[in-house]
Amino acid sequence: MNKLNRICLAAGALLMAATPAWADTITVAPGEGAQERLQEALILAEPGDEIVLAAGRFALTDGLSLDVDGVTLRGAGMDQTVLDFSNQLGAGEGLLVTSDNVVLREFGMENSKGDGIKSKGADNIVYYKLRVEWTRGPHEENGAYAIYPVESENVLVDSVTTIAASDAGIYVGQSKNIIVRNSVAKYNVAGIEIENSYGADVYNNLAVNNTGGILVFDLPDIPQQGGRDVRVFNNIVVDNNTRNFAPEGNIVASVPSGMGVMVMSHFNVEVFGNVFAENATGNVLITAYPNQTEDADYNPLPVNILVKDNVQGRAGYKPAMRGGEMLAAAFGGTIPPVTHDGNGSDIVVQDDVPVLSLGFTKPAQPFTEAKPSVVDLSGDADKPLVLKPIVLPEAMEAAVKQ
């Protein structure tokens, strides 16, 4: 972000806080020419303006974009106002936001050809009461990410619903200071994914019927690495047994079906107070990055991961990870609900359940070198939760209270 943008950001924050008297409300209705009328409103908006999307179905043929700071885009409800991209001809997403201090609220989006709503380098962005869905259900050719903030500072995703994304329902990548809460992710490959990010709270969400419920990943060869400081708490993560329908090549294509929470190569993650049940591979998996990489700046290992105070329901009864069948057989049909691949340091599991270690000693080892065993990772004493809650700028919290 350049200096000019910093000034704009400060100005935008003021606008959001003050709700200025000069702000306009521009209403756009569905119907003839919706593409042009809506895009024109998005281009001509001034900071502080609110663009109201009337109830109904907007038939759109091209991606929409917003590049004005401090704009609110408000629909009549996630099922009442629908941006329909079933006949989209161009662009990589349904809506692209590249400006700061934007609030997106109360509309739905269906069947975009690429991603749903992407915000890039868009600081202080609020996603509130949105629905992003591919209506045919899980399918390889659905868009990758439903809600996709990336390279942003201060991200709030609150009370959204995402359905059938072929990568992640809610994906926050390479960002800082993030809250994802009160949301529903279902029938996606990954329900909620926090990737290569610094500081995130993921809580009060329902992740159900995904391939994997909640993923906390750090990957190599991308600009922001060293993902750290993520809390996953008070979520309900159940029945995430949908087949993996992500196209090969994407990291989530390697997520085994039946996964609750998966932590891959990350610093400082706390998983607590969640309800886990009916995840056929396991409720929690802690693992190193599974591929070879030549990225010298990248740490493939999980470091300082704490799992405690979760309700651990039935899991591990049909493990789909590498060697799953063999493991199930070895453990009498069901493996423990928590699995650690053996890599990394300061891995502590203080839930009252057995933990399966695969006994690997380095990342990307072939499964033939696994030395599975049940291990005790509970440590000597109660390990306290130490990560601090994420605090967002007041104007962002105020936006979702209106």
Next chain:
Amino acid sequence: MKRLSLSILGAAALSAGCAIAVQATVVAVTAVNDTAVLETKLPRSLSDYGFFADATAQIPSAGVIPYRLNTPLYTDSAIKLRFAYVPAGKQAVADGEGLLQFPVGSALIKTFAYGEGEDRRLIETRVLLHRADGWLALPYKWNEEQTEAKLALVGARLEVDTPEHGTISYRVPNKNQCKQCHSIDDAVVPIGPKARNLSGDWMADMVKAGHVDAVPDGTNTLPVWEHRQKADVNATARAYLDVNCAHCHQPQGKASNSGLDLRWEQDDPTAVGIRKRPVAAGRGSGGLNFSIVPGDSTRSIMVHRMGSDNPGVAMPELGKTTVDKDGVDVITRWIDAMPEKTF
């Protein structure tokens, strides 16, 4: 503020220091309306700028200089007519082999057309205006009569007959889409006129005319696209990626989060895509694991995405309704020629 500068030759003959002397009112020649370039919020018509003596014939006004790029950006096989305008008394500054640094008041103009001679149809003209607060990109759509192009802030979708691809649904980009490609760290910038992608003769002429300060080292180093069958495939492919992809795929571009950096000057194999796994490709990956697999274009995501016209898969994301077969051919030959162990 409607003073006209002298004809192209007159202005060109004088150095910047003397330019004030030529700011005399003359008759007859059309001249660029500097107010429109610099100040009018959103000029509604292309004619407001006075860039053309005859816009339909694309004959430029005094001081508006046509140019071409050694390796051009593919846009659905459209013919592109490019012009640069540097206001009288000012000069663009060469920045090594990179982008010429055009002074405030400059404009870059690019008209998209199909067909030759009498059959030529002008589709749109895009302008980049260098204003005091930065560059502004605006699209203008030509009318049926081919007499005028009007501001198309929200872009347009047009049924267009093309010689190569038949009738296509041509996309005129909207103002935001202009910026999606033309941005570095969120500021609008030109893409094309880099010294390395401009001919030495043209640069020398511009210097002689006083429009550019010097011909820098590295001028004219990108291969000429028409010579691609004989040129070094590595240079041709890297030039193609630099021109067609690197405005987004670089650390300050729209696709920075991909970690893919396709600039000419990037020499890290992983950054260029060799055995690099995708980050957020979604179904764009096509079930493949790496952007480039040396020696095997059929397993390279780059070729898969270039070869697709399906939104959500196709690269580039904008300005592409049809596949650039020549581009795919060059990248395919480049990847297939890569020894597996080179990198």
